[in-house]
Amino acid sequence: MPITKPKTRDLSDASHAPIGERPIAELVATLRSDDQTVRLCAIRSLGISGGAPAIDALCRHLVAENDRSTRDVIAVELARLGGEPVVEGLMPLLRSDDAALRNIAIDVLKELPADVAPRMEALLDDPDPDVRIFLVNVLEALRHPAVEDWLVAVITMDTNINVVGTALDLLYEVGSSASVPALRAAIARFPDQPFVTFSAENALRRIGSTA
Numbered sequence: 001m002p003i004t005k006p007k008t009r010d011l012s013d014a015s016h017a018p019i020g021e022r023p024i025a026e027l028v029a030t031l032r033s034d035d036q037t038v039r040l041c042a043i044r045s046l047g048i049s050g051g052a053p054a055i056d057a058l059c060r061h062l063v064a065e066n067d068r069s070t071r072d073v074i075a076v077e078l079a080r081l082g083g084e085p086v087v088e089g090l091m092p093l094l095r096s097d098d099a100a101l102r103n104i105a106i107d108v109l110k111e112l113p114a115d116v117a118p119r120m121e122a123l124l125d126d127p128d129p130d131v132r133i134f135l136v137n138v139l140e141a142l143r144h145p146a147v148e149d150w151l152v153a154v155i156t157m158d159t160n161i162n163v164v165g166t167a168l169d170l171l172y173e174v175g176s177s178a179s180v181p182a183l184r185a186a187i188a189r190f191p192d193q194p195f196v197t198f199s200a201e202n203a204l205r206r207i208g209s210t211a
Contacts, residue, residue, distance in 0.1 A: 024049060028057045031064075039065070040073055047077030052085045059089030063101065075104050079111040087115050091123070094134045106134055110141035117144045124150060129160040136166045140173075148174055152182040155200075161193055168199035175203050183207075 027049070030042040043061070046054040055078070062074045078086050086108070093105035109116050116123075116138065123135050136154060139147050151174070154167040164186065171179055183200045190196040 024051075024053050024057065027054075028061075031057070031061045036067060036070060039070060043070070043073055043077060047081060050081055055081060055083070055085040055089055059086070059093075062104065063093065063096070068100070071100075071104060075108050079108045082112045082115050084115060087112065087119065094131045095128060102134065106138055109138045113142040113144050117142065117146065120144075120146070120150055121153070124154060124158075129163050132158065132160070132163045133166050136163065136170060140170055148176060148179060151175070152179055155186045156182050161190065161196065164190070165195055165199060168196065168203060172199065172203040172206055175207050177207060180204060180207060 024046070027042045027046050031039055033039050033042070043058065046058055058074050058078055058081075062071060062078075065071050065074065078090070090105040090108055093101055096102050096105075120135070120139070120142075124132055126132055126135070132154075136151070139150060148171070151167045151171050155164050155171065158164050158167070168183075168186065171183065175183070183204050186200045187197050
C-alpha cells in the first residue's frame, strides 16, 4: 500500500523531506552522520540520484568511511552506476596505502569492462608499477577481446619485472598463438630472470598443447 504524505507538510522545506528527496549537498552532509543507518540511506539515495556530483561524493566517502560493510554498499552503488565518472573517481584509489580500499576499487573496476576498456592502453602507461600491476589484475576479469593484445604490449614494452611477471601469469590463462612471438621475446629481454623464463615457457607449452 503506497505511503501517503501528510497534506500539512510543507514540501518546500528540504529539511523535512525524506532523505531520498533531499538535494545532493544535503545528502553529502548526511554522510558525516554517526548513525550508520542514516549514512546508508544517503549512500543509496546518491546512487539513485546518479550523475557526476553524486558519484564524486560516493568515491570520496569510500575513502572517508571506516565501516567495511558500508564501504561495500558504496562499492555496489558505484558498480551499478558505472560510466567514466566512476572510473575517474576510483583510479586514484589504486595508489592508496589502504589495501582494503585498493581491493574495493579493483573489484568495482572489474565489473565495468565497457567503461575501463577505452582507457586501458593509457592506464597501462601509468608511471607507478604497482598501479600497472593492479590494472593487469583488472584485465583478468574484463573479458574484452583486446585483453591479449594489452598483455602482449605489457610483456613487450614494460621494463618492470613484477609487472611483466603478472602479465605472463595471465597470458598463461588467455594467451593464444598470437602471443607466441612476444613470449619468446620476453625470455630474451630478461635472460637473467628465471621467473620470466619459467612463466613464459609455461605459457608457450600451454598454447602449444591447445594448438
